[in-house]
Amino acid sequence: MKTLYLDAFSGMSGDMFLGALIDLGVDIHDIEAELKKLHVSGYTLTAERIAKSAIYGTNFDVVLDSGEEKDHGFIEHREQEHHGHHHGRHLDDIVKLIENSQLSETVKKHAISIFQDIGRAESKVHNVPLNEVHFHEVGALDSIVDIVGSCIAMELLGVDDVKCSTITDGTGFIDVAHGRMPVPVPAVSQMLTERTIPVKQNVNVHTELLTPTGLGIVKEFVSEFSSLDQNDDIQKIGYGFGKRDTGLFNALRVFILEKTDSHIDVSGTHDQVVQIETNIDDQTAESLGYAMDKLLANGALDAFFIPIQMKKNRPGTKLTLLVKKQDQDKLTELVFKYTTAKGVRYIPYERTIMQRSFEKITYKNMPVRIKIASFKAVKRITPEYEDCKEIADKFDLSLDTVYDNIKKRYQG
Known part of the structure; x- marks a missing residue:
């Protein structure tokens, strides 16, 4: 189970997020190739690995070919377009641009959802109907690239879940095209x-950190806001730098975490x-699969589906979870969140289980986790699948060969 964890101690912006994911290893050239499917031009992506406060990370930017400064204003409605403001786009223009592209359906869905979320907030703040909102900041070319590029990078990263810390914002005011705005800026406050x-x-910090x-x-x-879990294995760390001078270390730190039953x-x-x-x-197979992933990622001990025949001879699916007693309420809430269920049933069980402990050994100079399960005189040794798969891929061996050799090495 691979999780992306966002440590937002200095806020969050699109360029910080993209910089951090590139720092984790997402290839900027792959992002560029996908962005070409939008069929827009007039920009160049840059990603420079630099040091701030003696810590190396990635400084990502969208450089406009026109040389214009990025406008960090907010919105204007249609009447104002006739008074010299022409460089933005309306929400429906952005949605059509994304829908008509050759981007994956997943990227399209996420990008459109983000723009609609921001659009609703801007519409409310400025008391303008949504179809009359003219995106002044987020509709600008650099912000389209930031949002769509972030969705592309997430797909390329291929994580199972995203979690986040408490997000830090600044205080005071910032000056934008339409005047002085309080921090958190009105759109952020509305979105919250x-x-x-x-x-x-x-x-x-007397400036905006959360855009x-x-x-x-x-x-x-993000599916959950929490602190880092001590039971997570940290696999990689990346930093994406912000552009504002805050007087502090202005970066988004991200972690790739892996959780297995070895904990x-x-x-x-x-x-x-x-x-x-x-x-x-009344739920699609794809949506049910997504729900199962979320339930397992949030503490379900087991989850499985059984095909059933329901009233009026309708085919259906029975979802069954095994959970710890202390996780019952949390998992019930997630069942309602990720499925179309209207109610759930509970059955308490007593279990007999094997004792389990875990050890690590080295095979071909690579670490391998070993699960040891025992009950009375019965003992079972199982190498961790993901570790064995990585070794098999690296040395072009069959998975069975790796399993057998590791068991022999462990048993000595």
């Missing part, structure tokens, strides 16, 4: 009314679990 997102202000684009990305991809250390042989069940007959 739709979902509970933990944001704190750093009174020592509408950055918050839109967070709302679209579960079971010393007893009996415990109690709760089985959660629900019948579903």
Whole structure:
């Protein structure tokens, strides 16, 4: 289970997010190739690895061919277009641009959702109907590239889940094309009314740290706000630098985390679990698969589907989860969030389980986690699949060969 964790100690913006993902290893040339499917021009992407506060990270930017400064204003409505403002786009123009592209359906869905989220907020703040909103900042070329590029980078990164820390914003005011705006800027404040997102202000920073684009990305991809879990293995760390001079270290730090059952250390042989069940007959297979991934990522011990025949002879699916008693309420809420279920059933169970412990060995100079399961005289040794797969790929070996050699090496 691979998770992207956002450590937003200095806020969040589109260029910081893209810089951080590129720093993790997403190839900027792959992003450029996908962005060409939008059929827009007039920009160049740059990604320079530099040091700030003696820490290396990636400084990402969208450089406009016109040489114009990026406009960090907000919106204007149609009447104002006749008074010299022509460089933005309306929401429906942006949606059509994305829909008519050859981008993947996943990228299209996420990018359009982010633009619509920001558009609703701008419409509310400026008391303008949504179809009359003229995007002045987020509709500008650099912001289209930031948002669509971020969705492309997420697809290229290929993580199973995204989590985030409490997001830090600054205080005071910023000057934009339409005047002076308080921090958090009005669009960000409005976007925060739709979902509970933990944001704190750093009174020592007198500028904006959390942008509408950055918050839109967070709302679209982040499933949970929490601290780093000590049971997560940190695989990679990346930094994306911000452009504002805050007087502090202005960066978004991101982690690739991996969680496996090698973190579960079971010393007893009996415990109690709760089985959660629900019948579903109006949800697509793709959506159900996505729901299962989310449930397993958030603590379900097991999850599986069984085809069933429901009333009026309708085919349906029974979802069954096994969860710890303390996770019952959390997983129930997620069932309602990610499925079309209207109710769930609970069955408490006593279990007999094998004791489990974990060790690490080295094979071909690569670490391998070993799961040791035992019950009375029965003992079972299982090398971790992902570790064995990585070795098999690197040395062009069959998976069975790697498993057998590791077991022999462990048993000595």
